[in-house]
Amino acid sequence: MFIVFEGIDNSGKTTVLDYIASILRSSGYSVYRISFPIRTSLTGQLIDRYLKGEIDIRPSVITNLFYYNRIEHQDKLAELIDTYDFVLCDRYIYSGICYTKLSYVNTLESLIKRESNLIIPDIVFHLDVDPYTARNRKYNTSDVTERLDKQIEVYNAYNKLYRSDLFKLIKPRLLLSRIDSYNTHMTIDSVMDVINLILRSTMSPNH
Numbered sequence: 313m314f315i316v317f318e319g320i321d322n323s324g325k326t327t328v329l330d331y332i333a334s335i336l337r338s339s340g341y342s343v344y345r346i347s348f349p350i351r352t353s354l355t356g357q358l359i360d361r362y363l364k365g366e367i368d369i370r371p372s373v374i375t376n377l378f379y380y381n382r383i384e385h386q387d388k389l390a391e392l393i394d395t396y397d398f399v400l401c402d403r404y405i406y407s408g409i410c411y412t413k414l415s416y417v418n419t420l421e422s423l424i425k426r427e428s429n430l431i432i433p434d435i436v437f438h439l440d441v442d443p444y445t446a447r448n449r450k451y452n453t454s455d456v457t458e459r460l461d462k463q464i465e466v467y468n469a470y471n472k473l474y475r476s477d478l479f480k481l482i483k484p485r486l487l488l489s490r491i492d493s494y495n496t497h498m499t500i501d502s503v504m505d506v507i508n509l510i511l512r513s514t515m516s517p518n519h
Contacts, residue, residue: 319439347402410469
């Protein structure tokens with residue numbers, strides 16, 4: 313099963329993902345953890361230097377680099393999905409679309425169509441955290457996209473994406489679950505508990 317964790321920077325994705333991976337492994341499932349962009353390839357190395365502010369890349373070029381980074385790992389991703397019970401992914405096509413909207417003139421619809429040719433996940437868990445709340449967590453502030461104004465734009469882009477008529481082209485096969493940890497005053501631990509319950513209700517163990 314291919315499961316993606318989405319959300320703005322500092323929404324708790326990595327913490328939740330690591331927790332779920334640990335629970336699944338302790339339950340006897342094989343789990344592979346992956347994160348996009350994959351920074352070890354040539355495109356990934358350029359993206360990494362851009363995000364760290366070491367090099368300046370034109371908006372149209374950097375957005376295509378993110379896209380090609382996902383494309384070049386599709387065969388590997390398909391192999392992982394066939395091999396492991398669970399492939400847990402920190403960000404994928406959804407954040408790719410939303411972050412691209414920061415600097416690219418293409419419409420949301422055209423970006424959705426472009427991404428629809430890639431592998432579609434089974435489940436997407438979106439950690440819906442207010443940008444101001446996320447800023448106060450400050451898990452990581454090294455990337456150039458982590459400025460508050462940028463995160464507000466990304467937050468709004470996610471909302472537009474999920475409401476788009478064309479979202480059906482990239483809709484998760486089984487479930488899109490938005491966890492509103494700000495409005496319901498849920499702690500990260502509570503978010504992880506909810507995700508774990510949802511996972512258990514959708515899994516069919518063969519052990």
